[in-house]
Amino acid sequence: FKVGIVNYVDHASLNQIVESVESRLDELGAEKGVTFDYADYYANAQADQSNLNQIGADLVGDGVDVIVAVATPTAATMLAAVEDTDIPVVYSAVTDPAAAGFDGEENITGTSDALNTEAIMKLITAVNPDIDTIGLLYDLSQDASTQAIADAKAFCDANGIKYIEKNGTTTAEVQMAAEALIAAGVKAVETLSDYRDGSFGRAFGVYISELGLLARCVFIVKDGVVQYVQLVPEVTDQPDFDDVLRAVKKLS
Numbered sequence: 066f067k068v069g070i071v072n073y074v075d076h077a078s079l080n081q082i083v084e085s086v087e088s089r090l091d092e093l094g095a096e097k098g099v100t101f102d103y104a105d106y107y108a109n110a111q112a113d114q115s116n117l118n119q120i121g122a123d124l125v126g127d128g129v130d131v132i133v134a135v136a137t138p139t140a141a142t143m144l145a146a147v148e149d150t151d152i153p154v155v156y157s158a159v160t161d162p163a164a165a166g167f168d169g170e171e172n173i174t175g176t177s178d179a180l181n182t183e184a185i186m187k188l189i190t191a192v193n194p195d196i197d198t199i200g201l202l203y204d205l206s207q208d209a210s211t212q213a214i215a216d217a218k219a220f221c222d223a224n225g226i227k228y229i230e231k232n233g234t235t236t237a238e239v240q241m242a243a244e245a246l247i248a249a250g251v252k253a254v255e256t257l258s259d260y261r262d263g264s265f266g267r268a269f270g271v272y273i274s275e276l277g278l279l280a281r282c283v284f285i286v287k288d289g290v291v292q293y294v295q296l297v298p299e300v301t302d303q304p305d306f307d308d309v310l311r312a313v314k315k316l317s
Contacts, residue, residue: 066131068103069124071143073136073158074112077278081300082135082157083107110139121146131155134175137165144173161212182216184306190224191313193252198227200246202239205232271296283309287316 068090072083090101106129110116121143124132132147132154134140140156144167147154156175159165167173190196201217203210214230221228229249233239263279266272271280281300285293293312297304 066099066101067106067127067129068101069106069108069127069129069132070103071117071120071124071132071134071139072107072109073117073139075109079135079158081278086133086157114138114142117142118146125150125152133157137161140167140173140175141165144170147172164212180213180216181303181306182213183220184310186217186220187310188306188313190226191310191317196226196252198229198249198251200243200249200251201228201230202233202242202246203230204234273300285309285312285316292316 070083070086072079087103090103093099094101106124106127108116108120108123110120117139121132124143125146129152132143132152134143134154134156136158137156137160140154140159143154143156151172154173154175156162156167156173158178159167159175160177160179162168162175162177167175186199189199199217199221201214203214218228220226229246229251231242231246233242263272266279269284271282272278273280278300281297281302281304283293283295283304284291293309293316295304295309
């Protein structure tokens with residue numbers, strides 16, 4: 066079987082999806098005694114729409130049996146490319162399939178990486194029940210932000226919480242936006258990054274050296290002592306936010 070795999074851009078999380086798909090294809094091939102040829106039909110669009118268009122045309126011309134599309138722009142372009150063919154498209158890393166227009170379309174299916182915004186907002190209010198202002202900082206250029214921000218606004222509206230929006234794309238813009246939110250009186254949460262050297266991940270045993278990423282996990286610290294730890298077995302899965310919320314309430 067000829068399997069086309071199209072990655073949108075070099076990115077740790079997207080690359081991991083590609084590697085996982087390839088690994089699973091190898092396992093299935095060995096189990097069923099068939100060959101999945103993906104090495105000859107892999108392409109990275111480098112976040113360029115013209116590249117995506119050409120890749121789609123090439124894969125259709127090569128007569129692949131299926132196309133695995135990673136990220137929303139990739140899936141949308143591949144769906145257009147296979148029009149009038151029977152080549153199915155399987156997508157991953159698509160936050161909102163309905164908004165992308167995939168619902169109801171034939172020959173396309175996949176998995177969503179939608180954020181559980183309500184669970185996160187509940188954690189915020191559990192930690193600070195009296196919170197009255199929340200800052201929403203996001204990148205307008207990212208489709209993944211659209212539904213998450215809409216859900217956050219709906220939660221705030223339903224719970225009588227004021228929200229202030231700021232946007233940022235570059236590091237400098239994000240820093241300026243965060244400072245503006247603090248100046249506006251937002252009860253800010255500081256987001257820390259372990260990207261540079263992975264020191265936190267190594268110290269707490271959650272650094273995955275093969276991927277250069279941290280395992281998906283939740284730590285709850287009270288009075289300088291770690292009171293709760295949840296380590297998610299699969300990094301593409303979300304934490305059990307209900308369990309985290311129960312732990313927060315118990316420690317409050």
